[in-house]
Amino acid sequence: MTGPVKGPASYFPSIEKKYGRPIAEWKDLIRASPLTRHMELVAWLKAEHGLGHGHANALVAHTLAEDSGK
Secondary structure: OOOOOOHHHHHHHHHHHHHOOOHHHHHHHHHHOOOOOHHHHHHHHHHHHOOOHHHHHHHHHHHHHHHOOO
16 A cells, blocks of 8 residues: 655646646656756746746656656
């Protein structure tokens, strides 16, 4: 049996509910962006897609960690 989700992924259900897109779609947007730095991506998600700071930060942190193999 698995315990509760922790870390950035704990935000995913509320991100999907609030913004109406699946997490995979957000990750694809992040990966397709020409930006590569964490805070640049966070700022972009906030400005272009209207995400709150915590949600944008969670998506970027999780996606970059996944891509770096961590």
